[in-house]
Amino acid sequence: xxxxxxxxxxxxxxxxxxxxxxxxxxxxxxxxxxxxxxxxxxxxxxxxxxxxxxxxxxxxxxxxxxxxxxxxxxxxxxxxxxxxxxxxxxxxxxxxxxxxxxxxxxxxxxxxxxxxxxxxxxxxxxxxxxxxxxxxxxxxxxxxxxxxxxxxxxxxxxxxxxxxxxxxxxxxxxxxxxxxx
Numbered sequence: 077x078x079x080x081x082x083x084x085x086x087x088x089x090x091x092x093x094x095x096x097x098x099x100x101x102x103x104x105x106x107x108x109x110x111x112x113x114x115x116x117x118x119x120x121x122x123x124x125x126x127x128x129x130x131x132x133x134x135x136x137x138x139x140x141x142x143x144x145x146x147x148x149x150x151x152x153x154x155x156x157x158x159x160x161x162x163x164x165x166x167x168x169x170x171x172x173x174x175x176x177x178x179x180x181x182x183x184x185x186x187x188x189x190x191x192x193x194x195x196x197x198x199x200x201x202x203x204x205x206x207x208x209x210x211x212x213x214x215x216x217x218x219x220x221x222x223x224x225x226x227x228x229x230x231x232x233x234x235x236x237x238x239x240x241x242x243x244x245x246x247x248x249x250x251x252x253x254x255x256x257x
Contacts, residue, residue: 096133102126102226104252108149110158110236112243121157123148125250131170139170141180146189149246156195160204160236160246162186166212176218184210184230186246202237208246209234226252 106123127145134140143166150158166184173179186208193202214228232246 098256100256102254108248110151110244121152159192161190
C-alpha cells in the first residue's frame with residue numbers, strides 16, 4: 077500500500093513538473109451571423125474580440141486552455157444589424173500534432189452584456205437571452221514560443237432572442253493573434 081501511494085505521489089509530482097503553464101492575451105476579428113429556423117439570418121457581421129487566456133500543457137501532445145474573451149457578435153441583413161456582445165468563456169482541449177500546431181476543441185459559455193438592434197437609422201435595445209452555449213473547433217499555430225495565431229469556428233446551441241426570433245443561434249469565425257508568457 078505504501079509503495080502504491082509513493083508511486084502515485086511520484087507520478088503526480090513528475091506530471092506537475094513537466095506541465096507547462098502560460099498566461100497571455102489575444103485580440104482578433106469575429107465574422108458572425110445567425111443560423112437556425114429564423115427570418116433574421118442574413119449577411120456576415122464583422123466584430124472585434126479581445127481577452128485573456130491560460131494554457132496548461134500536460135505533455136508534448138495534450139493541453140487545456142481556458143479563456144475569458146469580450147466578443148462582439150450578431151448578424152446583419154439588408155434591413156437590420158443585430159449587435160450582441162458577450163463575455164465568452166471557452167475551455168479548449170488542445171491536441172498538438174506538432175510542436176508548433178494544435179487542434180483545439182471545447183465548450184464555450186457566454187454571458188450577454190449588450191443587445192441592440194439598428195434599423196431605420198436608429199438603435200434600439202432588444203432583450204436577448206442572457207446566456208449562450210456553444211462548441212468551438214479550431215487551431216493554434218505557434219509563430220514563436222510566445223506569439224501565436226488562432227482560427228476558430230464556434231457554433232451556438234442556444235437561442236439568442238426570446239419570442240419572435242426564436243431559433244436564431246450564433247455562429248462565428250474567429251481569427252486572432254496573441255502573446256503568451
